[in-house]
Amino acid sequence: MNDILPPESALWEWLEEKVRAVMHQWSYRNVRTPVLEHTGLFVRGLGEVTDIVEKEMYSFEDRADKQGDADHLSLRPEGTAGVVRAVSEHSYLYDGGKRLYYMAPMFRRERPQRGRYRQFHQVGAEALGFAGPEVDAEMILLAHELWQQIGLKDVTLQLNSLGQPEERQRHREALIAYFQANEDQLDEDAKRRLHSNPLRILDTKNPAMQELATQAPKLMEYLGDASLKHFEQVQAILQAQGVKWQINPRLVRGLDYYNLTVFEFVSEALGSQGTICGGGRYDYLIEQIGGKAAPAVGWAFGVERVLELVKEQQLVPAAKSPSVYAIVPDAAALPQAMALLTALRRMGVAAQLHTSADSAQGMGSFKSQFKRADASGAAWALVFGTDELARGEVALKPLRHAGEQVLYALSNIDALAARIQSPIAQ
Ligand code: ATP
Numbered sequence: 152m153n154d155i156l157p158p159e160s161a162l163w164e165w166l167e168e169k170v171r172a173v174m175h176q177w178s179y180r181n182v183r184t185p186v187l188e189h190t191g192l193f194v195r196g197l198g199e200v201t202d203i204v205e206k207e208m209y210s211f212e213d214r215a216d217k218q219g220d221a222d223h224l225s226l227r228p229e230g231t232a233g234v235v236r237a238v239s240e241h242s243y244l245y246d247g248g249k250r251l252y253y254m255a256p257m258f259r260r261e262r263p264q265r266g267r268y269r270q271f272h273q274v275g276a277e278a279l280g281f282a283g284p285e286v287d288a289e290m291i292l293l294a295h296e297l298w299q300q301i302g303l304k305d306v307t308l309q310l311n312s313l314g315q316p317e318e319r320q321r322h323r324e325a326l327i328a329y330f331q332a333n334e335d336q337l338d339e340d341a342k343r344r345l346h347s348n349p350l351r352i353l354d355t356k357n358p359a360m361q362e363l364a365t366q367a368p369k370l371m372e373y374l375g376d377a378s379l380k381h382f383e384q385v386q387a388i389l390q391a392q393g394v395k396w397q398i399n400p401r402l403v404r405g406l407d408y409y410n411l412t413v414f415e416f417v418s419e420a421l422g423s424q425g426t427i428c429g430g431g432r433y434d435y436l437i438e439q440i441g442g443k444a445a446p447a448v449g450w451a452f453g454v455e456r457v458l459e460l461v462k463e464q465q466l467v468p469a470a471k472s473p474s475v476y477a478i479v480p481d482a483a484a485l486p487q488a489m490a491l492l493t494a495l496r497r498m499g500v501a502a503q504l505h506t507s508a509d510s511a512q513g514m515g516s517f518k519s520q521f522k523r524a525d526a527s528g529a530a531w532a533l534v535f536g537t538d539e540l541a542r543g544e545v546a547l548k549p550l551r552h553a554g555e556q557v558l559y560a561l562s563n564i565d566a567l568a569a570r571i572q573s574p575i576a577q
């Protein structure tokens with residue numbers, strides 16, 4: 152679990168602002184759900200035989216109340232289950248489908264390494280109550296647009312269709328027969344999943360089993376007309392916008408709840424933690440967790456992994472600096488200086504007050520204050536000299552471009568603010 156301090160945190164804010172802007176343009180609205188949910192929600196939602204539920208959740212019992220009933224709770228390992236719970240609890244789809252997004256911390260007890268943490272952050276989008284392939288495509292385009300806005304390069308889209316449950320069932324039988332015929336090549340994990348979740352064997356990270364997984368029966372060959380048509384329409388929409396993809400028949404995603412379209416955005420630059428975003432359609436999840444059946448599509452991306460790419464590709468934005476740094480030679484001028492700063496800030500000026508570490512030492516020398524002003528990155532120093540203040544004036548001095556200092560009347564701070572905000576020093 153990481154602490155995120157400045158200047159690193161500025162990168163997070165930058166990304167969050169991009170996300171908010173794009174979500175607004177695409178009409179996705181913000182949703183916020185609790186960090187804790189009943190453990191049963193994730194067991195029902197994600198499936199019992201998944202990495203997350205089997206070994207990664209932070210689960211505990213809270214204190215028993217008077218009746219002696221403690222709750223079994225878990226820190227959320229992902230966002231979809233909680234959103235779906237909230238949507239059904241509030242009958243939120245009563246008047247039609249909804250588009251939602253979130254940015255939030257998630258918790259999984261995995262082995263920490265680059266791009267894999269125990270508290271990590273996801274941006275997720277969910278479109279609930281829509282059945283058509285255009286929504287699958289919209290979701291993919293939405294994520295793709297985010298990469299464009301961030302400036303990410305070399306992110307590839309992988310697509311697959313998992314079909315419908317009955318199609319999967321027929322494929323599953325073929326898969327079990329195939330793996331049984333090759334049982335001597337299965338690792339322990341695969342043997343355990345052979346009957347509970349054979350599709351997940353295709354998702355194996357064990358190099359010794361790659362060949363076996365590649366040769367396995369393909370789900371695509373078991374899809375009926377409706378599923379194939381859905382998948383083709385998704386691709387036609389992507390094609391019309393020049394978005395490129397690869398079909399990956401082994402893309403099954405780590406969770407049980409998906410059907411029809413599934414997708415991942417992958418980058419080569421991140422090594423084995425290469426998946427930055429994953430998602431798909433989950434038409435049966437809402438019903439599975441006890442809500443009124445409704446189709447849905449969603450995805451989530453890992454903020455840490457995307458920011459790792461941002462740094463790798465040197466897309467880091469310039470640091471934000473204050474516009475003015477207030478130099479106050481004598482502490483007696485502080486009340487007046489701080490009142491003026493408040494007024495300037497209300498007019499949209501970003502202002503930083505000089506502060507001393509040790510009040511017994513006073514405010515510090517003129518020279519040391521200017522040194523701090525320089526280090527702050529501010530374009531201007533605003534000097535609250537005692538003599539000038541007595542005359543009702545304050546001095547504005549450029550720090551990063553040529554020019555003399557200019558005096559402004561305290562009674563006319565509009566002119567002062569206009570000068571600070573003029574393009575000259577931007
Ligand atoms: P992986 O195969 O890398 O474990 P996943 O399939 O478990 O990923 P999802 O549940 O689909 O991941 O979550 C969506 C995204 O969240 C991932 O693509 C990844 O960017 C990010 N993510 C998942 N787990 C972690 C983690 N432990 N630390 C940081 N980011 C993560």
Ligand code: MG
Nearest residue numbers: 202203261405
């Ligand atoms: Mg995982």
